[in-house]
Amino acid sequence: MKKHRLLLVDDEPELLAVNKECLEDEGFQVFTAKDVLQALMVLESEEIDLVISDMCMPGLSGSDLLQRINAKGLDADVMFLTAYGTVENAVECIQNGASDYLLKPFDLVQFLRKIRQVLAGREKRLRMANKGKSLEAVLAFGKTLSRQSSMKKFIRMLIVEMRKVFSPQGIVLIMPSIKEGDPVRRLSLGPLVTNSPDWIEPLGARVCALSEAAILSCEYLSLCSPELDGLGISGMCAPLRTPFGRTGWVLVLRDGQSPPYLRDELNLLSLYTAQAANAEENRRVKQRLEDMSLEVVMSYVTAVEAVDVYTRGHSERVGNFARSLGQELGLSTHELEQLYFAGLLHDVGKVSIPHSILTKPDRLTDEEFHIMRKHPEWGKKILSSISSFRELVPIVLHHHEHFDGSGYPQGLQGEDIPFLARAISVVDGYEAMTSNRAYQAARTPEQALAILEKGAGSQWDPDMVAVWTKVVLRMLEDERCCA
Ligand SMILES: [Fe+2]
Missing domain, CATH: 1.10.3210.10 (Hypothetical protein af1432)
Incomplete structure (x- = not known):
């Protein structure tokens, strides 16, 4: 799990040292600064999640630090430690974008609770922002995909995008075959699936029998094929669904060294496959219309020649x-x-x-x-x-x-x-x-x-x-x- 990175700013070195030790014991990565200028230097060189600053310091104050963080557009949450006499300043800082303040004196439990609250809020905010960015990317991808006129280019683009977004060690695209006698055609890419290992076919058949997108745990994959038992391979899959039914599946796999996919990633994969299925349907309808147009025009030619x-x-x-x-x-x-x-x-x-x-x-x-x-x-x-x-x-x-x-x-x-x-x-x-x-x-x-x-x-x-x-x-x- 990712360690949160904190920056403590205080002009009292003993207090900094004590707080640093306590927070490191709680699993945080902690940086310290004795004044605002030093804090800004740390902020410019390190990715900091939360700045915990004393409000009242000699020279530049906590509110000056907040002002500079805002002016530089730095992406860190800021929390103030304030004595009763400067509480009004702290409230004003919250109006200017600070996340919270803690009134001195406080105990360690209160201190940790506040920090975790602020960090939880930050995580939620970042997740929302990422979702927004992902959605934009999916929509842009759908538009590009729908401009592809050939099936070959369409498949290549889809695979490249899936590799970029989900970093799998194996990706399998299962689509209906155009060849007679072969019900599906599979396109596999990545070290886990090159040379079509024996477990690909039974796994593909299991995936096609699912009704919805799903996270595929190591345990589930072991059930699909005993050869996968103990390899630690996990994955997720989502259907290419059109108004006429499912036209294929995208399956992404990770080896035992990579973390399994999470629910958010499955949702994103489903969004991608929905866009891809939509683009493919549009491409197919357009092709059909063109074929029909050719048929109509050829019937004119036949009509002329028939005379x-x-x-x-x-x-x-x-x-x-x-x-x-x-x-x-x-x-x-x-x-x-x-x-x-x-x-x-x-x-x-x-x-x-x-x-x-x-x-x-x-x-x-x-x-x-x-x-x-x-x-x-x-x-x-x-x-x-x-x-x-x-x-x-x-x-x-x-x-x-x-x-x-x-x-x-x-x-x-x-x-x-x-x-x-x-x-x-x-x-x-x-x-x-x-x-x-x-x-x-x-x-x-x-x-x-x-x-x-x-x-x-x-x-x-x-x-x-x-x-x-x-x-x-x-x-x-x-x-x-x-x-
Ligand atoms: Fe002519």
Whole structure:
């Protein structure tokens, strides 16, 4: 147990010595000072819980000491020893923040009782302040956690925070597995649980069967697994609870050299797991919504392709081609993902075009062609309403721009056309040329590359055409090798 640190301030050396001895016998750590200046020096170099000062001293008085302690913002309680004649000063000091005073003469029992009262009040105050700080930290942690979009990052952050706050020698996170056939997945960290000791599994099963957060005593853990008997390992656990039920458990363990967890720490762990479960639920719901949005948009793509059998599979192929082109361009994972989705969704605006135009086998009239050219803008409207697809909007909107500025909808030129839209334009053209359409038979890859080459610099970005040509030639070579 922590020893309280007291500072005795008195100008009478004999009294200081006697009091020091008595208080040390009672288990306190005692510092002494013969005047206010010396007391301030001690206070600045040592963490003192309670200053016990004589009120009336030659030179600076007890109230001067209190004034300086307040001015320096020092965190120590102050108690005065006062004779009847200076009791008014002591009362005034209490109004200025002193904790208590004791009227001389007093006996040791009264003296100790007062000291313990003041220290108990101090402990309570500090606990409240710590609780406030902990609560702030938990809330801040919950906010950071809810910003994590991937499960992997979420778990890593949770474990790091639990290690920082609870200093365990072992931490185990038990969550439902995404793999079939394995009911739970465990993530263990710390010297006590590395190499998954045999007792982890039965302990995990016991923990999952609990209904509430709990402190796990050495005795309880020994019951869970006889291998733990005599090791002195203790711990605590709390569920990750969402409105739909428990989605996992956090288990923290301490070895025999560390003190067992206390009720306050269990409450704090429960607060952390509540925040974590909430953040995880939000992340899951958001992911589900995004998946649903993708499903809705993909149903638009299917609807467009269902009308015209000749374009069936076009979007999927453009998505795959775009990803291959992006890989050759050395794009990041995020950009590759953008390219793939933009490829899938580039013609989504065609859902707004009348079937009669979409399926017309003959050449379109000028008016029909004008309507057909609206599809990038309609695509923009559809995708803008879904937050997770907003970054695809410029790609979809500009996939029919031409490098020389003769395309639509805005007649953008050269590098003013978004980079990824220039990439989609090349693979979209290539896919259309190499597929059977109502108005033309499929061209061979070589023929399509020749057309791309001819249009490089006018319709398409010449650099992009060169890179795509490289990709196609390699694919053809691979096919020849496999044939
Ligand atoms: Fe298009």
